[in-house]
Amino acid sequence: MQEDGLTEAGYQVDGGVGGDFLDDYDESTSVDDGTLPIDRYLDRELSWLRFNQRVLELAEDDAVPLLERANFLAIFASNLDEFFMVRVAGLKRRIVTGLAVPTNTGRAPADVLADINALALELQLRHARAFHELVKPALDDAGIHIETWADLNEADRARVDEIFSAQIFPVLMPLAVDPAHPFPYISGLSLNLSVRVRNPKTDRVEFARLKVPQVLPRFVQLPDDGSGRVRFLTLEDLISNHLDELFPGMEILEHHEFRVTRNEDVEIEEDETENLIQALERELLRRRFGPPIRLEITDDMDDVTLGLLVRELGITENEVYRLPAPLDLGGLFEVAKLDRPHLKYPKHVPVTPLQLQPAEPNAAPDVFASIARGDILVHHPYESFATSVQAFLEQAARDPNVLAIKQTLYRTSGDSPIIEALIDAAEAGKAVLALVEIKARFDEQNNIEWARKLEKAGVHVVYGLVGLKTHCKLALVVRQEKNGELRHYAHIGTGNYNPKTSRIYEDLGLFTADDQVGKDLTRLFNELSGYAIEKKFKRLLVAPRYLRRGLLKHIRTETENARAGLPSGIRIKVNSLVDEAIIDALYRASQAGVPVDIVVRGICALVPGRDALSETIRVRSVLGRYLEHSRIFAFHNNGDPQVYIGSADMMHRNLDRRVEALIRLTDPAHLAYIDELFTTTMAGTTASWHLQSDGSWQRHHRDEHGRPLADLQNVVMNQVTSRRRGATRA
Template identity: 60%
Template sequence: MDREEGWLRFNQRVLELAEDEDVPLLERARFLAIFSSNLDEFFMVRVAGLKRRLATGLHVASSSGHHPRALLERISRFTHELMLRQTACFQDSVAPALRGVGIRIVRWSDLETAEREDLHGYFRRSVYPLVTPFAVDSAHPFPYVSGRSLNLAVAVQDPRDDRSMFARVKIPSSLPRFIESGGGGSGRFVPVEDIVAAHLPQLFEGMRILEHHAFRVTRNADLEVDEDETDDLVTSLEDELLRRRFGPLVRLEVEQDISDGALAILTRALGAEEGETYRVPGPLNLAGLSQIADAERPELRYPPMVPAEPHALAPGDLFAAVREREVLVHHPYESFATTTERFLALAATDPKVVAIKQTLYRTSGDSPIVESLVEAAREGKEVVVLVEIKARFDEQNNIQWARKLEEAGCHVVYGVVGLKTHCKLSMVIRQDDDGLLRRYCHVGTGNYNPSTARMYEDLGLFSADPEVGEDVNDLFNSLTGFSRRKHYRRLLVAPAALREGLLEQIAAEIDNSLKGEPARIRIKVNSLVDEEIIDALYRASQAGVNVDLWVRGSCVLRAGVPGLSENIRVRSILGRFLEHSRIFVFSGGWRPRVWIGSADLMPRNLDRRVEALVRVADSEQCHRLVRLMDLAMADTTSSWRLEPDGTWSRATHGSDGRPLVDLQESLRGDRHLRVVESG
């Protein structure tokens, strides 16, 4: 299957959550917003990449046999279907349900006179100073339309000579997507473009408004920086970020009722082809529904999540606890603040800590992690931070963090030329009471981001094991200096040895099966698109190895095909939390080998990124991770199941009509099912 189609089917599953009336209402609105944001990024990166291949003459068929142009046509058809389905979900289900609880998204024509008067005042105060109309004529070429901006295409007529003219009005991005009429508390929200459209006579004074239609452009937003040719990666990346706004068009969204004449002007001026144009019933840009989803109506959202505090890391000597036994934590069920954040905050102020080394791929706007690193540097500790400034769509934030860290006295590096550093590592070097210098390490599956840690499901291992310490130390040395180390003790590291290590583990399970010993593979990842790994899993299935795959996003492997993959099952779980951890379990004969880490099974992760998996050594922790995998794969657990034809079927109820187990709710509500238990 095509990777692009696999990703679109993942976003289809997100849409199915918005369609599910058993999901709390505001969460359904949020899933509609997530669907839109996901689709934007898909066009900005994946579709843009296919178009670049066409433009450069690389008409090479994909592994599925589709040429780029045919693949773009398939994507266009599928995306048109999904966008119309999203609109139907909003208009026919979510919006009426919102009206039933006093939250209305209304158009200008639906407003009462008093509401219009109130919004006239809002326009004069907060909108009019920001709006600039751009005429299009022989003296005014069609203005540049930035990516993801909301705009109005306006046709006007001069009453003096009946001459018709065209103009574009950009909706200021600083304004909320929806404006609440009558001030806060009315529960009636108006799309901001309706307010601007109602005041077009003020913007085009003396002209007759013939028609107006909202439209939106998505542009190529992938960055291209030649690291071998630049002397200053940060400066080059900043220059490229400025050019991102001017990338080629990849999608034009217009309101369904746009006239043929207005559409012809837009498509000609913007260079949009027929397959790139999407007619959608308004309002456009439903990503703005996240604003509605944030309404103060807790009864319409998931119940509050109160993370537990792991007993092993309870208030006390955290370093002593980790020194005694490795600790595995499971977010968001267990607190990120009292584990990972606390680990670095204590290290920053502990006089026995002499150095901290840290990777940062994405972090939050107001990051306690960064503040701890800054404080540690000011305390005179040696602080080395690897900031991955090429983290897509977080480049500008990471450049700012890097400069702040440098100003505080931290040693900031930007990784390895030609590779993104995606591994999640932290190391604290401490002079303990016994006089020994010990390394305390954290190896995680998720970013050091306190904001997303409340929504992303992730795992983290705290360890003072000398082997882990030496491995992490060696890996940091390779990131900050020059090293060709390939093999580690308890780490598998990409790009040098992770692919090779996973293939060896799969081959070992095949041998075990052929020898009649226990053989089983369980893998949890966000994406499974690597051909070599998939072929190895097919061989394992053909050798009789049972393979369980828990894949959140894109999966191009075909499961359950006789003679090829009848021993492979694929499940996907989406819900309140974004399943983000990566887990690899190989039965190893009579002794399971379990790994957690940052790597998905994609060529970029295995070949073009620095990734790290750490082997879980504690037998009880291994057992609990196996239990988690088995619970997710159980037929009694609600999930999507991948069918042999590449479609996904959702199973929410058993044959007796009873609801199946919600894995995330089970982990949230029952401590005995959590990966890490107390005691």
């Protein structure tokens, strides 16, 4: 479960549209004047761990469907792996290189790292308890058994012996460690067995490492025993009980599981390379050999084996995590996929937005005609990605009147219909530009592969600007209308053009044929693909030049309105809130009396509810079946709401090192929808986590009578579905 433009913003000022909104911007509004307390930020790394704790709380909740709980256990494990590979690795790199850059709280990286290690171990032990004491017994009761070798009878063991001999033994590669065989390389996130054996002829004790093959299922399904139960045995348990076949003639003394996490962040000096793809491919090869940053071992590992691993891997005792077996509960993703609908969330069927329905009964959908009638706001996964965004691009590919398609691609699936639509358009002779971000973390190799596929089809593929990641979600279609004029049709979203994640990521997107937006995007794409330096946009806020400044200007307006006794209010929904300038501006707004509501899925460095600092600020977090991913910025503006959606989180990387774009919503119905969404999210009757001033999160999911509070995602799904049905009946 991953998770920074370029132009001056233009806004309506005094009833007119102009690019001078920021001309009077006072840079001092984003600089601390010494009046704010020094301890006004929460540590971002510890805040991230608290986010993963919220994921764990869903796994612990017996009101969550059972297989979804198993899935949340796997998500917790996968999240933590990535956290260590990137965030902890970055802290360690700063310590090792002597780069004494303080963290966002001003503390030394070494001190923060010590706190991370302590909290991460606490959470991993809690994670293991949740599996052994809560989820596993519940799975047993549901007829899904994760067995140990001791649970198997003789008939089971005989069948497992056959599975081992036929399907597993040929794949295994035991590696001895002795003067002729140096300690082997241990790949990151691989599960391994340490084995100590004695040679009965020489009485010599030897060490061997055995990698648990990642090409085989982590949970081996056992043959049906006639009970109707689904039974699994972990692959490492199965292998451990057949070591005598791998080391014949040797006495097995000890065997234990261990797992290494390595620094897998990628760093490229773009200014010093002539070919970005070649440099990235070289760096991806080096990623495999990053230094170890975490060693997970089973809690029964003997000191001799542990000493060998610590010495050979070059890590410290503080980086060792003793945990109950099995390690790597990310393997539970396999169990969670079992076809047991009654043990999963009830199925939600996305609906097609009413505005994208055919104007006449039995007519074929025409996305362009729908957009031409007015802006369309779509909300995934409640509304279908396939019949909106995907249909938009597929129709553009086959429409003979479409002359050009321009699109940014940050993450998408390799077999994506989005990619196929761009290829079809290029092969049909249309001009197609794809701005591919090949530096999208952990998707680098995939992006390189399908970027080359696009190039072979005749798509113009570019890789953005040196030193910046292109993270904005933009698609622009240029079409010749019947009167011969060219018209721009655009989509600006908060999420990636990925059909697979669109089914589980909550995102917003706007379709518009507004001529000004079309001109804005044309200029932006020219800047991204060429050498243009464009400064004037009308409905867009674009990072890294002006997005932060534009938001600070809006926050300052609310602050001034509150001081003048005028109505004010700020509502923000993001994945992460870390940027100090934005946080300080929100503190000053709160001090002026502005009501501030913030919805954050992950990291939040802002301290809410502190006397004389943030008394009017409330922070909520919503986690559930869908990953909350949309970014929204809404300002009361004395009754003339200014509301933006887009790709940017409030982090340094988004505001300073990424190309991001926000678009302002103008349709009154869209503004009302966003208002209702915030009101429902912040309501006391809606389940959520509340951030406390000490950095802890309190879960509110039951009322004073113990009854469950409303699930936001179910509420929104029901609202979207009922609106469509009501409109259809009308």
